[in-house]
Amino acid sequence: MTTQVPLDFADGKDPQAFRTIGEVAQAFGLRQHVLRYWEEQFPMLRPLKRAGGRRYYRPEDVHLVAEISRLLYKEGFTIRGARQALGGKKPSAATAGDGAAPAVPVASAASPEPAPASDKAPDSAAVSLAKLRDLRDGLAQALGEG
Template sequence: MSLSKGKKNGTAVSISMASQITGVEVHTLRYWEREFAGYLDPIRTDGGQRRYRAEDIQVVLELKRLLRDEMFSIAGARKHLAQRFNARRAA
């Protein structure tokens, strides 16, 4: 697994590696980034390439579970993430 140093936070992987790790297609990762802005925000290189940190991978895996396994709608998954992130901030 090739890791590159993320500017803001530890190690990060390319979108293609994130796709391999999570089993989610690259085009779906890009779509989810738009749909779940604020929850899924991979860092960008100076050249504009996405780099997924460990926390981004965890969000992708949670989205995969919600949308594909539990059959949540996009709106339902967004609401679930909002509750989860709000609970984290309150803790």
Template sequence: MTKDSGAFRTIGELSKELNIKPHILRYWEDQFGMLQPLKRAGSRRHYRPEDVEMVKTINRLLNEEGYTIKGARKFLTSRKAKSGATVSQDAQAASAPPVAATVKEDNGVMLKELKTIRDRLSSALGQA
């Protein structure tokens, strides 16, 4: 028997549903301030539908996209800020340099660093 998508979930139910251990969910609550399930008597956690979506997003960022906790926190904070952006902030963003150019530059720097690491590892393995 499955719960309705709008129903609250206990930490055990969410853990089973998403295949994430309960201690990881509790750790994420400490690391991501925006994840705040309801706590009932005996500190039993009840995850609302928006909490479930937040956990799914955190899981995707950390385990599928390779974000660090700090990076995922920053991503979620910036996404929250963007969703509350005013018209004047949107106008400022339009005058800013395109994101694609910045991403290309960041990717180029990252690629160069990764190649350097690869070369170091290769030479270390060759010496071993």
């Protein structure tokens, strides 16, 4: 995989060395629970798990995390759109009807497309913040008129 993301871990390890979830999270400025959530949402992201459930990310896993991060945070894709763009599908009984819809990126990162109500995956921090602001404004307006 060729990704133009600088993967400078600056820890003295070989670039082909396996990385812990903490190392990968820190390198991308993410929290560890985000990576665990992505493992659920992106079936192709499967780091090795050792005894006790300790995760080890291979170099190809790290590149995939870089690609997912780029799609979600730079390109403005939703989780569903990023999954489609990467060619993976969420394994669940709810998606038995596999519609072959093309992956469609959001127009811009500033105004991401909200996910349908049936998709319970959070789109992004920006979309969540916008939804909360709309809810707050609606409540303030209703209370002010009431």
